[in-house]
Amino acid sequence: MNRIFAIYKAMLSHLAGAKRRIVQTCMDAPKHPLVADNMFISQEFNFRFILKFCAFAFLGGLLFTSLILIYCSGSLTTSFDGARLVIKQTSLTVFPGVLYTNLIMLFMAVMISILSTFYFSYRIRKQLFPFREEINAIAKGDLTRTIQYQPHDLTMSLAQNINLMTSNLNSKICEFETELKQTIEVAHKNVPDELVMELIQLQRSIKESFIL
């Protein structure tokens, strides 16, 4: 199991290297969702899902084969092998056909599961990439940021909540800054200059820490 995962990871890193070379030429590579393979949805998570899907496809194939063979027992099938008439049990005759079918289906299951997990994690990354940038900007104090989203996006409510959070925090800080400004204006009259200077310094540091 671990060895298969190691092979899978090596294959992915090889693919990622090739992709990086292509994307680097035209885009800001480390920030591009196509390149950052392991972000948000881990490779192990994808790998496990692919394994599960393929295991189910394999079990389905096994079930299908055994049921068909059971049903076909008790009848004989005649076929021509060149000019020779061959009479065999039906289950034996149809067995190669069923086996080929199963192999084709298993191959398709592997392809479908790999492609769909890649596509799905790419879509999640594409939707969530701007979030990291916005959240990092908010962390630096920029409370004017809004996240753009498409209706029916999986991340729509998260984007709405983050936008609401930014505007809430912004109004809280703004409210405090307005009060502070008013205090400074009135304090000029009969408060020692030293304290007024400290209040002005505080106002400056708020402006430095936050973009409102």
Place this chain on the structure above:
Amino acid sequence: MSPSKKTYKRRQFFIKKEFQFRFILRFCLSILFGGILSTCLVLYFSQGNLTSLFSNSRLVVTDTAFFILPAVLYTNLVTIVIISLSMIVVTLFVSHKIAGPLFRLEKDISVIAEGDLTYTVYLRKGDQLRELSADINLMTKCLNNNVTKIKADVERIMISASNQDTPEWFQKKLQQLHEQIGQNFKL
């Protein structure tokens, strides 16, 4: 964050209904498609043979593909139903590993929006979107540091104001500013 929240377990697995439903539906449809394709392939591979069997005492000779058609249909139906049911359970759990943390983050952001800058996002074992939760935690920490600094500055000015001979209204105003931070933010 209280320890009770850390040990909280999700009982609801169908959270983001639209997303999870589409996720499950896609994989079930691919199983259905696989079933139909495998029927066609088996019938194709068994072409050109004749099957003979005794139905009561009568010898019946039919085309093998035609003979096994009902069997292939029944077995496929049984297989599709069994595999689809199992896939529904698996995809529900898998999609929950993404929908769950997303839902959690939405709720956590609402708490932070109320001014609780001590809040830490915790995800469960196997949950995805870890980078995003780490970013949110870092953001809360940074905002907390900045607001704590403002609060400490106000406190410092309050102390120097009370040590010096300042008007009472000024001291009250400073007190109000200090309380305003306390009311608006949990630090």
